[in-house]
Amino acid sequence: MGLITLLRGIHETVEGYRRYFNQIVGFFVVEDHILHATRGLVTRAFTDELWNMALSKIIAVLRTLSSYCDDPDLVLELKNLIVIFADTLQGYGFPVNRLFDLLFEIRDQYNETLLKKWALVFREIFELDNYSPIPVETEEEYKQVISRFPFHDAEIEKQDFPKKLPMSQSVPQIYTQVKEFIYASLKFSESLHRSSTEIDDMLRKSTNLLLTRTLSGCLQNLIKKPHIGLTELVQIIINTTHLEQACRYLEEFITNITNVSPETVHTTRLYGLSTFKDARHAAEGEIYTKLNQKIDEFIQLADYEWGMAESDGRASGYLMDLINFLRSTFQVFTHLPGKVAQTACMSACKHLSTSLMQMLLDTELKQISMGAIQQFNLDVIQCECDDCIQSPAKCWQISTDMLKSISHFGK
Template sequence: MNGEQNDGQVSDTYLDNIIKQLEISDGSQATSSVRSVFVRNDAGTFLRKLDERVKYYDNEIEKLCNFQYQSFVKSFHELLQVRKDTTSMKKELEKNNQMMQEAGQSLAKKTASLIKEYHRQSNIQQTIEALSQAFPVFETYRKLQECMEEKKLYPALKLLEQLETKHLVLVKEHRWSELIQHNIAKFRNQIRNESYNELKNFLENVATHADKIGKSAFAQAAARLDIDRRYYMLEEDRKKDQQQQQPEGSADLALINMNITETIDFSPIYKSLHINLFLNCKEEFSKHYQREKQKQAPVIMDVPPKMHESFDAFKKYLQRVTGFFIVEDHVMNTTEGLIDQRFYYELSERATQQLLAVLRRAVSTSYNPELMLDMKIVVVLFCAAIKESGFPVTPLLDVLMELRESYQQLLLAQWGQKFKEILRKDNYIQMVIEDETQYQLLLRQFPLRIEAAERLPYPRSLPYSESVPKVFLEIKDFAAVCAKFAKGLNVSKTEIDDMIRKPSNLLLTKTLKSALVDLTAAESESQLNFSQLVQICINTIHLENSMPYLEDYIVALVHGSTKQIGLRLQGASMLKDIRSLVEDRIHDKLNDKIDQCLDIGN
């Protein structure tokens, strides 16, 4: 019994829990709860409890409604009032909505217009910004075109740099910038071609003024070496000075003080080099300049017609060559990388070869010793002037030695004629001195004193004939003329002594000897008699005795004093040979006379 009661209590508790779960659940467990009720066979009890629960809630709802009824009625009346107000509000809202719709449409139109204007303003602003960037491009491009038309290359170059580095980078998105960029390439080529034209004009200017620059260098070298102005001034210059009545020396001073930059404008070459440096064409421009110089050098070195017949033409030619290389040296020292020492050396080497040929031809075609002496001085001036520019002058100085040999040969030939003329005109009779004045004059010319003759009263006779002092004077003059060749040469005293003594020995041992041999030869046209041959023997004795005076004279020419010791001349032995030859001739004459006497006696 108690067991059944306990089971009924458990079942009621279980069903109550099921109903509570159904009340609080969201319906997802309803199926499982109902299934469990039927599984336990408690469906009747469950339905009964469920009805009881519904009734309980109905009672609760009824209690609640009774308690809140007055409030509900009041709320309902308020709700009806709200309904009326709501209808009025709805109408007001609809009216306001209509107004808002109309205002919104107007606002939408104005907003669309405002947006359109904003876009327009933005486009205008962008256009203004684009034009503000483009205007400097157009302005710079316009200035560039003007500079190109006026051939102002340096300003054009700066404008090109501004266009490329500053302005075009800001407008590169525009298609017209490509056209400007294309034209810039054309301008670059045009500027480079104009720089080549500037170079051409510069080279023409150099060719025109090279002789003037060379003349200035000659004048400066002449001032250093104390050489007379006639060795660098031309005849046309002297005539011009006379016509303008300029004081002597003013033109020389102007030449000496003349600066190369005053004669030649070097700005075109500097400008052209800078332009090609900016255009990254420096190496190409340097090669072009060197090619043009190699073409110009033969033109400068070209020998003018009949140059060897005109001393002025010879001077002008060397002055032009000097000016050309002085300009080249100035360009090399004032520019960087345009030409180098190697190119200058090659150019001067080719010029040296041609100069050697010109000088050798001038030496071989000259038959005037005075002209050759003038040529030597001009060549010395040329070497001194062009040496300052680094030109190799050693080969040219070697040519001076060749010129010296030719000069001495001409002198020997000229003095050979003088000796023959003196010997031919001599009567081979002892000289007669009328008074002391004449004797002192003779001693100044021929310093050999004869004590026995000096004790004689005037008029007194000297043992030698007139040819002796004349030959002595000619030998002295020959030595002095030979010494002139050494003037201006950078040689030692020993070399100068050699330059005088060697040709003097040749003059005595060959030239004078040949003249004496021809004079005393048996087949000679003069057919000297016995007394004349004896006088020639006496003459050779006194010429031999005068040799120390000639030696002292040569020493004085070289050292400026006779206290120095010099080599002896070879004339004494030659005169002994001649005397022996004449004695043989006298012996032959005596034999002939004896034979004639014997023939007459027979």
């Protein structure tokens, strides 16, 4: 029985596991043959006791070995060998229910290895994405994209080629990879002698882990990367909106595999909606933060001569550069949902208003000439009047408190 506890190296290859199981099967097949071919040499009670003792050690060995394995393909091969091993010995009358219980533990280990593998897949997809709408030159290219991702937009369908789809290339790739994960997860459930409802539940739970833990974590990390700018964040918001809308198709995909109606009382729902909503909210928050940081960079370039005799007669250069930046940025925001675009504009305007106010109220500023006040006033008026900032959300309005302060300083 020493072979039952032989651990050295067998967890590294399929052949190692196969030899391990073959030796154990051979031993008990011989015991069963002796039991039926001889009289009194061994008894059924003896072989049952021997099997139960061996089974406990086998389960302990397999539990330990599977915990070492980080290759999902090898874990799947191990599962297939355990099923064959169990079915073979069951054919000789040995009870094997505990082996199938063990497979449920190994299934969790298998799912963990899959999640780690798909985390690398998602990261690579995000790293290679250009975060630009997908260009389609021909009908053939359009059909190729929608064959991989369930996209339907009547207005875009009416447009002539070439045209652009709103999402970037990572969206169909992520959707395809989620389906591949479901297929990979399904492979472990085969031959486990479980009902369709149980298999459906397994698939949905593992897919939920993929969405809420693995994909969500990758999205959150992506949003926080320093090289992800405002344009990329806008595209991420658009992407997550389309992925969220596609979740119902993933529900249907699992239903078609298992033939279990989603209306079944105990059917687990997919939590992809919350994953993509959370990522979208994080991207929105990052937009507000980066926009304010960019405004701060322009404000730091302000170089007012607080003792100047008279104003330049036009808005300051740093402010015009800032307005040009906001013009191009707010143009990108037109692709965002209205509420997000409006909030971003309001956040930027409020931050600029506060920054200008703080400039005037700086404790190190001891005196200001009338010329400086006039120059500052020209900058504020430029902010109030610039149509490019007003138009996206009708929200550009420098606070009246600031104007009153400027008026007060000018007296």
